[in-house]
Amino acid sequence: MNNNTSNHQQTKIAIIGAGFGGIAMAIRLQQQGITDFIILEKASDFGGTWRENRYPGAACDVQSHMYSLSFAPKSDWSKRYAEAPEIFAYIQDLVSRFNIRAFTRLNTEVHSAHYDEQNCQWHLNLNDQNTLIAQYVVFASGPLHVPQIPHIKGIENFKGKVFHSSQWDHEYDLNGKNVASIGTGGSAIQYIPEIAPECKQLYVMQRTAAWVIPRDERLYHAVEKKLFAQFDWFRKLHRARLYWSNESRVVPIVKPTVMKYAQKLGEMFIKHQVKDPKIAKKLIPNYIMGCKRILVSNKYFPTFNRSNVELVTDQIQEVTEHSIVTRDGKSRKIDCLIYGTGFITDPRIYLKNFECVGLNGIRLNDLWQQGAESYYGISTKHFPNLFQLLGPNTVLAHNSVVFMIESQVDYILQMIKAVDQSHSDAIVVKADVHDAFNDYVQKMMNNTVWQSGCVSWYQQDGGKNFALWPTYTWKYWLNTKTLNVADYQFLSKVA
Numbered sequence: 141m142n143n144n145t146s147n148h149q150q151t152k153i154a155i156i157g158a159g160f161g162g163i164a165m166a167i168r169l170q171q172q173g174i175t176d177f178i179i180l181e182k183a184s185d186f187g188g189t190w191r192e193n194r195y196p197g198a199a200c201d202v203q204s205h206m207y208s209l210s211f212a213p214k215s216d217w218s219k220r221y222a223e224a225p226e227i228f229a230y231i232q233d234l235v236s237r238f239n240i241r242a243f244t245r246l247n248t249e250v251h252s253a254h255y256d257e258q259n260c261q262w263h264l265n266l267n268d269q270n271t272l273i274a275q276y277v278v279f280a281s282g283p284l285h286v287p288q289i290p291h292i293k294g295i296e297n298f299k300g301k302v303f304h305s306s307q308w309d310h311e312y313d314l315n316g317k318n319v320a321s322i323g324t325g326g327s328a329i330q331y332i333p334e335i336a337p338e339c340k341q342l343y344v345m346q347r348t349a350a351w352v353i354p355r356d357e358r359l360y361h362a363v364e365k366k367l368f369a370q371f372d373w374f375r376k377l378h379r380a381r382l383y384w385s386n387e388s389r390v391v392p393i394v395k396p397t398v399m400k401y402a403q404k405l406g407e408m409f410i411k412h413q414v415k416d417p418k419i420a421k422k423l424i425p426n427y428i429m430g431c432k433r434i435l436v437s438n439k440y441f442p443t444f445n446r447s448n449v450e451l452v453t454d455q456i457q458e459v460t461e462h463s464i465v466t467r468d469g470k471s472r473k474i475d476c477l478i479y480g481t482g483f484i485t486d487p488r489i490y491l492k493n494f495e496c497v498g499l500n501g502i503r504l505n506d507l508w509q510q511g512a513e514s515y516y517g518i519s520t521k522h523f524p525n526l527f528q529l530l531g532p533n534t535v536l537a538h539n540s541v542v543f544m545i546e547s548q549v550d551y552i553l554q555m556i557k558a559v560d561q562s563h564s565d566a567i568v569v570k571a572d573v574h575d576a577f578n579d580y581v582q583k584m585m586n587n588t589v590w591q592s593g594c595v596s597w598y599q600q601d602g603g604k605n606f607a608l609w610p611t612y613t614w615k616y617w618l619n620t621k622t623l624n625v626a627d628y629q630f631l632s633k634v635a
Contacts, residue, residue, distance in 0.1 A: 159188020161280035196334035198224035260565035328480025333439035
């Protein structure tokens with residue numbers, strides 16, 4: 141990075157975010173011999189979602205060997221599904237191994253981004269009043285970093301402790317406390333079994349039941365770790381087996397009639413694990429399995445066999461100074477309220493205060509007014525040299541997003557190389573190509589379980605699925621393996 145003036149700095153590539161995506165981009169840039177880049181991270185440490193989510197029981201629901209970078213593998217994962225501390229340690233190890241810290245500015249938030257058409261550069265306004273000028277910008281902030289906090293009547297009057305699962309207060313002792321947990325999503329089903337033994341009384345406030353299937357959990361034996369370390373082909377074989385096993389899950393997703401058979405097994409799993417038939421019935425969702433995210437846990441359902449755990453399905457009416465009140469008029473005294481309500485995933489909402497201006501003064505928020513769209517989740521029309529990782533319609537519900545990140549990072553490298561080889565300064569996807577692709581994605585969504593009638597975080601208001609890739613990831617990899625320059629327009633500085 142070059143320092144031009146006291147408050148204007150310049151770099152070739154600015155990466156926003158130091159989670160999995162930003163770190164993967166930084167590693168691959170170095171492997172390609174590119175070192176003129178900088179990572180801008182608003183927090184004080186690396187790790188993204190695994191830095192934030194430290195709640196009890198936090199773990200990944202993708203297998204460890206798939207939830208790691210293929211070009212920076214870890215051979216000694218302790219178990220098939222890693223817990224948050226081990227994943228965070230892996231990220232920290234990547235930072236050390238590839239000297240990522242030397243390319244990073246922590247505690248640095250980007251407030252706005254404006255494209256300079258004459259010079260084919262982005263101007264990033266930072267929280268320290270400085271401006272960073274970059275030829276390329278990579279959004280690597282990810283979709284899971286802004287907590288979803290529901291508005292509950294009277295919450296401002298509550299005298300007890302309140303926190304979101306991603307902002308867990310480890311200093312607060314839950315022992316002997318009456319606790320209400322709101323939500324039954326991916327985070328809640330992990331921490332609820334962990335805190336239940338500590339609480340005097342735990343109320344699980346369920347608006348919508350979740351499909352939760354068994355976790356194929358086991359430790360890796362020492363001999364397996366040794367083989368993974370000594371024989372890379374053995375590790376790759378294991379990773380390939382996991383990958384194709386995960387890919388097979390697409391079949392019932394695109395054929396909901398097949399999913400109904402899996403749903404019957406899901407119902408049997410609930411009835412087997414929950415002793416009280418009335419509670420088991422309340423825990424069985426009323427929508428097709430897969431319409432919302434399918435969760436994995438061996439501990440969640442047995443938690444409802446505990447005498448100090450109550451499943452509450454009546455809607456919350458209000459919170460008073462010391463209680464939570466449901467619409468049936470019942471008041472339950474609580475000391476602590478925990479939001480297990482997930483994250484705001486619609487970029488139109490979590491980026492609403494981020495001003496991003498592209499060609500001809502077009503604002504990203506205006507362009508996305510009807511819904512967030514991009515080309516393969518990477519490029520957006522009218523925004524040259526602005527790339528995304530895990531952009532619209534490239535999050536997954538069946539396999540590892542790290543696989544998608546790797547495909548996108550390599551595609552971005554191809555675009556940068558294409559600009560250099562063409563002796564131009566910028567690259568932007570053609571509007572007609574961009575629009576045709578998004579029409580294709582939405583058409584692919586039709587008749588999948590995701591569009592079968594439920595409301596999920598995959599969708600924006602109105603039902604459009606803006607989040608998920610609608611088919612096999614190997615198709616995404618194949619389509620992004622080689623850049624089709626005909627899909628893009630190359631731009632040059634004004635002489």
